[in-house]
Amino acid sequence: MSDTEPMIPIVCETCGTETRVPLSTLEESLRKHNSSRHDGEAVAEVAPEVADELASMVAEDLGLLDE
């Protein structure tokens, strides 16, 4: 069991909520929220302040930053 899994903040402006979820369930959480609350529209998103960081983190994870 890993204790290093990053917790990613999800922000939904429409609901006025911010929720932290483990990276591994991020996509599922977003999809569930948006499908149950917003008819599948992509309203809830990863908090903008971490979106860039997350993108590079995931890219590193996948080795996308390697030449």
Ligand SMILES: [Zn+2]
């Ligand atoms: Zn919402």
